[in-house]
Structure formats: structure tokens, C-alpha cells
Amino acid sequence: MPAKHKGIMCAPFIGHIDIEPYLNTSQIELVICGGENYDGARPLHYEWVKDLHDSCSRYNITFNFIETGNIFIKDGKTYHIPSKPLQAKQAYLSHLSFQGKPIQWNLYDAFNNPIPQQDLYKPHFRENCVTCASRLICNGCSDCGKCKQKIIRIHQTEGF
Numbered sequence: 001m002p003a004k005h006k007g008i009m010c011a012p013f014i015g016h017i018d019i020e021p022y023l024n025t026s027q028i029e030l031v032i033c034g035g036e037n038y039d040g041a042r043p044l045h046y047e048w049v050k051d052l053h054d055s056c057s058r059y060n061i062t063f064n065f066i067e068t069g070n071i072f073i074k075d076g077k078t079y080h081i082p083s084k085p086l087q088a089k090q091a092y093l094s095h096l097s098f099q100g101k102p103i104q105w106n107l108y109d110a111f112n113n114p115i116p117q118q119d120l121y122k123p124h125f126r127e128n129c130v131t132c133a134s135r136l137i138c139n140g141c142s143d144c145g146k147c148k149q150k151i152i153r154i155h156q157t158e159g160f
Contacts, residue, residue, distance in 0.1 A: 005029055005103060012036035012069065016048045023059045029103050030062045032137065034091070035069015037084055046074035046094075053096045062100035064136045065091045091133035099136060 007030035008019055014036065022028055033052055035044030049065050056063035067087035072079045081087050091097070107115045123140025132138070 005105075007031065009033075010052065011066070012042070013044050013048060013052075014042045016045075016051065018055070019052070020055045020058075023055055023061055026059075028059075028061055029100075030064070030137070031056050032064045032066055034065065034067040035072060035087070037067060037069050037087060041070040043071040043073050043078065044069045046072070049094070049096055053098060056100065057098050060100045062103070062136070063096070063098040064134070065094060065096045066134045066137075067091050085128075085132075088133045089131045092131045092135075097133060097136050 006027050008022070008028060010017060010019075010031065010033035012035060013033045019028075019031070023031075031052065033049060036042055053063050053065065067084065068079070068081050068090045069087060070080065070082055072081055072087075072090070079090075081090060105120075107120065109115055121139070123138065125135065125138075126141050129135055129138070129141065
């Protein structure tokens with residue numbers, strides 16, 4: 001494929017896969033995986049994620065485990081995790097995400113001049129982002145205000 005930056009998205013991740021033959025070409029820069037998260041979701045096994053992580057780390061390729069999915073199996077135990085934020089937090093707590101070699105983004109303005117690194121967007125994050133598994137590949141907070149709205153709703157339901 002003629003694209004300059006290449007990645008692999010394994011989601012929904014519903015079976016063991018071996019992408020190592022593609023990783024050793026030095027063309028893949030990022031691998032993302034996550035389980036299914038809707039009614040009727042098929043299980044995601046920890047071992048599948050760990051094997052994918054190990055392959056990526058062997059080649060120093062960034063690996064991001066973004067969510068467990070609704071049904072996650074680890075050490076023979078089945079976990080039902082219906083909440084997407086909780087799935088992301090559990091993926092984060094697995095410590096399987098891995099920052100590989102940096103991706104070089106050479107960006108240009110409308111006049112084809114290189115944009116200096118110091119002029120590029122710098123993401124910022126809020127409290128909810130600390131344990132989010134997608135932070136490794138996220139552009140940061142968009143300042144949409146949903147975090148504040150969620151806090152207000154929680155306080156209203158709790159009688160605050």
C-alpha cells in the first residue's frame with residue numbers, strides 16, 4: 001500500500017492472530033486492538049492480547065490495547081464488563097499498551113512549507129483521561145464539556 005503511515009486495527013478482536021510476518025517489514029508503525037462491546041459480544045482472551053503485545057514489542061512497534069470488550073477472559077475467569085469507560089480502564093490497568101519507536105509526522109502548511117515542531121498541536125488531557133487506555137493514540141481533550149456535564153449528573157443523582 002502506498003500510504004506513508006501504516007497501522008493495523010484488530011477490533012473487534014475475536015480470535016488469536018499472528019501478524020508478526022507484517023511487523024518485521026518495518027512498515028507497520030502502530031497496532032491497536034480491542035474487544036467487542038455490544039449485546040451478543042464474543043469474548044476477548046487476555047492471551048491473544050498478550051501475544052500481540054509481545055510481537056509488537058519485539059519489533060519496537062507501538063501497541064495500544066484500547067478496551068477489553070463486554071466479555072473478557074483472563075486466567076480461566078470470565079469477566080462481564082458492560083461499561084466502555086470501565087473496559088478502557090481495565091485495558092489501561094493491564095499495562096499491555098506499549099510505546100514503540102516514535103512516528104515521524106512531517107506536516108506542511110498550505111504553501112508546502114514544513115510546520116515546525118513547536119507550532120504543532122499539543123494535546124491536553126483531563127482527569128478522566130488518566131486511566132483511559134486510548135490515551136496513547138488520543139488527540140487529547142476537545143473541551144466539549146461532557147466531563148463537567150457527567151459530574152453534574154452524578155451529583156444530581158446522588159443528591160448533591
